[in-house]
Amino acid sequence: MTNTLALLTCLLVTAAVLYYVFALPGELYLGPKKTRLAYLRERKDVVYENLRDLNFEFKAGKFSDSDYQEMKAALENEAAAILAEIARLEETAIAGPASSERKGTRA
Amino acid sequence: MAIIGSYALLLALALSAYSFLAGLYALTDNGRTARWLGESARRAGIAVFATVLLAAVVMVLAAFNDDFSIAYIFHHSNRDLPGPYKFATLWSGQEGSLLFWSLLLAAYGFVLRLRHKTDVRLFAYASVIIAAVQVFFLLLVTFPAHPFAVMQGALPADGNGLNPLLQYAEMVIHPPMLYLGYVGFTVPFAFALAALIMRYPGEKWIHITRHWTMVTWGLLTCGIALGAHWAYSVLGWGGYWGWDPVENASLLPWLTGTAFLHSVMMQEKRGMLKIWNMWLIFGTFLLSILGTFLTRSGVVSSVHAFAQSSIGDWFVVFLALISAVCLYFFWRNKSHLQSEHKLESMVSRESSFLFNNLLFLVACFAVLWGTLFPILSEWVQGHKITVGPPFFNRVMVPICLLLLFLTAVGPLLSWGKTSLDSLKRNFLWPTVASLVLGAVLVITPPSWGSPFGMRPWLDVSYFYSLMAVLLSALVAFTIISEFVRGGRVIRGKTGQSLLYSMAVLAHRNTRRYGGYIVHFGVIVMVIGFAGYAFNQDKEMEMGFGDQMTLGPYTLVCQSYTQEDKPNYGSEWAIINVMKGGRQIDTLFPERRFYKSSEQLATRPVIHSTLQGDLYLVYEGINQDTGRPIIKAHLNPLVPWIWMGIWIIIAGTIFALIPNTTPLRATAPARSKAEVVPAGVAD
Known part of the structure; x- marks a missing residue:
């Protein structure tokens, strides 16, 4: 391979790379921002999965009834706390913009 | 070009x-x-x-x-x-x-x-x-x-x-596998550090990197296993793991990576061990870089190491920089890593994961210490003190046995705490079955071949072998128990056969049951390691018709000759393998001389059965008699190690398959939530 051909290849590669890196589309995808609410929904799914596993393992005969009831109660309390916070945050999210609108109108 | x-x-x-x-x-x-x-x-x-x-x-x-x-x-x-x-x-x-x-x-x-x-x-x-x-x-x-x-x-x-040592088919795939494993840990490291820097809410980063981590771990496991198999098949010393510094360098991130794969479940399920997991993945990445540094800087002597070079300094600076960045962001954002639950009991799945992690870290420290000791001793005393296999075996064997015990116990414990009643339900029959098996192994005559006829009172290595087989059996029985119990529940609902139900069960939670398959592969490997205590070898000069007896085999030298090929010249012998008076195989142990590099390399040959390997090495020619010297090793149960690797790979692939049943909400949690007043979680 001659040096000229090699240099030409290098130039072509550089041009292609620069075009790809800097010729961007008009619209950029930014995606949603992770909020506390999104985190709580993930956590809720995990606790539900834990509950499902616990039920299954109890049916499989791995735990005594008292162990099962105790673990189930703990997980249900955790789920309840998460659901309550989700409900509160959703309420705030709905009420928030409306109340600020009212304030805005008043101003 | x-x-x-x-x-x-x-x-x-x-x-x-x-x-x-x-x-x-x-x-x-x-x-x-x-x-x-x-x-x-x-x-x-x-x-x-x-x-x-x-x-x-x-x-x-x-x-x-x-x-x-x-x-x-x-x-x-x-x-x-x-x-x-x-x-x-x-x-x-x-x-x-x-x-x-x-x-x-x-x-x-x-x-x-x-x-x-x-x-x-x-x-x-x-x-x-x-x-x-x-x-x-x-x-x-x-x-x-x-x-x-x-x-x-x-x-x-x-x-x-x-x-010449690299001119072997496995060497074409061993380094890529190992590098894929080493390099792959950069991804979970990058996500962990990213989550820490941006105080990312929740554990979704773990969910995102779960597949990366498992694939990386699987590739590193494959790379290490291929390296062990290469050492066994090419180096001609009859072993598969010599605690060589470069072998150890690949084991270090594997140990912490394995610990991370286990403990990260606690973070996902219970929101616990966040700091621990963060440092485990930081440590795994740093150990990958350290391993690369050890292999390339020339600070350790090894058959695998590259030549001494100046790039060691670059790695030291990079390691210091990465450590400083990790420490800085950890110090700044450690409040973000608060646990959501506390350890409630010492008899729980959480504690078993914790002990498992501690053991992995102790093992990692022991290997690191043994690997770096020659360098440290040279700095301090001026001369190198080599740490050989006896040190590593003495430390690592008990740790591995304890890990096996936890592998058996962990899956049967519940999250939170486990009562005595639940313990009895889960452990009674696996323990009894393992003890019965142990008794059978001790009372049977040694003539039955490995692993029968063990006499643990004769030598500590026999005792360790017996314990390894016993604990492996305990793990196997607990895994079987998990599959059977779960399968029965599904069978009760669907009316299908138990085998079909167990397959459905495994597909409903591939990560968990894939993990059990991996554990099963590990115990098959451990049984292979247990055979080490019963290794035998013999060396003999063998002329035409000469015989050598080793264990149940009689080796007869049929011929020996030389050959010239474009890339190398070779000397080899033709050895007939007899067992019970019948010829069962013909082996061709060989030694090559590579022309361009002017280096010698052995090509051992192996007659493999489920009970063990007959391993022959062409040691060279006695210059006085002109006859070849053949060394024979009898390595019981070694093929189990390679079988175990295949099972581990299968389990890892299975764990990567998506679950068949999507998550669904359970009714009790919903109904209870409705009666909880808003703000209770504040």
Whole structure:
């Protein structure tokens, strides 16, 4: 391979790379921002999965009834706390913009 | 060729540096320019893959074209080298393997950046961290370890050739596997550090990196196993693991990575051990870099190590920088890593994971200490004190036995705490069954072959072997119990057969049951290791018709001869293997002399059965008599190790398959939630 051909290849590669890196589309995808609410929904799914596993393992005969009831109660309390916070945050999210609108109108 | 390769690497370095700097700026600002810079940084990261790939392709083409104007090709290839080994030239030397490292990292970065829509901001942080690591490796291949350096003076007619020890089929895939494992840990590291820096809410980063981590761990396991199999099949000393510093270097990140795979479940399920997991993955990445440093700097002597070079200093600086960055962000954001639950009981799944992690870390520390001790002793006392296999075996065997015990116990414990009643339900029959098996192994006569006829009171190694088999049986019985119990529940609902129900069960939670398959592979391997205590060997000069007896085998030398091939010349013997007066195999142990590198290499041969291996080595010719010297090893249960590896790979692949049943909410949690007043969680 001659040096000229090699240099030409290098130039072509550089041009292609620069075009790809800097010729961007008009619209950029930014995606949603992770909020506390999104985190709580993930956590809720995990606790539900834990509950499902616990039920299954109890049916499989791995735990005594008292162990099962105790673990189930703990997980249900955790789920309840998460659901309550989700409900509160959703309420705030709905009420928030409306109340600020009212304030805005008043101003 | 060299011009294109060198230019591609320079361009890749410039793109990586841009990806890092522009990406970093984009993360500190929310304006339109920052968004534009962020996207171009992501694209620059993608383009890095294309340019490093171009450099690698140039290198492979140069090897196939015997382009000895490139010094690397001259040193690691020759005209008569078979095609697959010419391809393997890419990673057979210091400079090429670092280029290969860069290529794999760029490939991982490429995939990650294409999937950025999963979580744009988290991926942007991870992308910047990967770009920083990429800059380091591209700096190495651009300056101190440049693979496209050209030969000075007249062009040589032929190259020095590939190291004869590397001219073996497995060597074409062992380094890529190992590197894929080493490099792959950069991805979970980048996500963990990204989550810490941006105080990412929740554990979704673990969910995102779960597959990366499992694939990486699986590849590293494959790489280590292939290395062990290569050592067994090529080096000719009859063993598969010699606690060599470079072997140890690959084991270190594997140990912490395995610990991470277990403890990360506690974070996902219970929101616990967040600090621990963060440092485990930091440690795993740092150990991967340390392993690369040990292999390449020349600080340790090993059959696997590359030549002594100056790049060790670069690695020390990089290790120090990465550690400082991790420490700084941990100190700044440690409040973000508070646990959501506390350890309630010492008899729980959480505690079993915790003990498992502690044991993995103790094992890691022991291996690290034994590996670095010669270097430390030289610094302190002025002379090297070598730490050999006896130290490692003495420390690691009890740790492995304890880990086996936890492997049996862990899955049967419940989250939170486990009562005595539940313990009895779960452990009674597996324990009784293992004890019965142990009694059978002790009372049977040794003539039945391994693992029967064990006499643990005769030697501590026999005791360890018995314990290994007993605990392996306990693990096997607990795994069977998990499958059968779960299968019965499904059978009760569907009315299908138990076997079908167990398959449905496994597909409903592939990660868990894939994990059990991996555990099963581990115990099959451990049974293979247990055979080590019963190894035998014998060496003898064998002329025509001479016989040697070892264990149940009689070896008869039928002939011995020499042969000349383009790449090497060889001496070999024809040995008939007899058992019970009947010929069962013919083996051809061989020794080669590689012409271009002027090096000798043995080619051991193995007669393998489920009970063990008969392993023959051609040691050389007695110059006085002209007859070959043959060394025979009888290695009980070794094939179980390779079977175990296949099972581990199968289990890892199974764990990567998505679950068949989607998550669904359970009614009790919903109904209870309705009666809880808002604000209770504040």
